[in-house]
Amino acid sequence: MTRSSIRTSLLALCAAAVCTVASAKLPAPSPEAAAKAAEAAAKAAWAGKVDNYKLCLSQDKVAAHYRKTTPSANPAAAGGAACADPGPFAYTPPAAKPAEAAGAHSPPGTASSPPSTQVPAAAAAPASKS
Template identity: 80%
Template sequence: MTFLARKTLVALCATCVCTLASAKLPPPTPEAAAKAAEAAAKSAWAGKVDNFKLCLSQDKVAAHYRKTTPSAKPATAAGTGCTDPGPFAYTPPVAKPIEAAGAHSPPGTASSPPNTQVPQAPAAAGAASAPKS
């Protein structure tokens, strides 16, 4: 194989891989969406817990520094800024009925009358095409 043929083959293979990778996935099922929402909430809570633990350890280090260094500034009277996120609690959102969610019924259902109007020809077009006497 020549260099140009190899280069063309590699470019073709890369194009095929990119095309397959950009395929659209089907929408998730309601159960999968609920599970993903709960996992996201748990992940956010874990981040808050990690930040709380980091804040406590920073306060401990700062207290030790103030205790062992005579030239250190004293701690402020405001106290610690650490807030405990508490235990993990997740309440799934309540699903709205389809009509309350803002969705509309498709045309031709019992809730909407059928369209019985016949389109009218414009009057100006009929007058312009009429021969003058």
């Protein structure tokens, strides 16, 4: 083997090891971490709404300046949707359900028959003849 093929093989082996480690499954986040992530997502969505509001205000300002300084501009076309202020950030976490209300311990329905019967499987579902 040449020196470059050894390096290539070693590089491929290292890349495979990194991919194996990178694809490892992470554990589920704790309830506190999940709540914190949900609040961060809500705050990011609110920040996006604030950014859109500021953009709308600046576009209205530019359009008003254009209509004021351009004699050929049509002032009747000044209509449009008003900018909606998102207001201050407010986050209300969802109420946690008790385990029994969430259905964690109860089966989905009441059993109407025992799980096993005395009827042989061949009699219950006869084989089709081709």
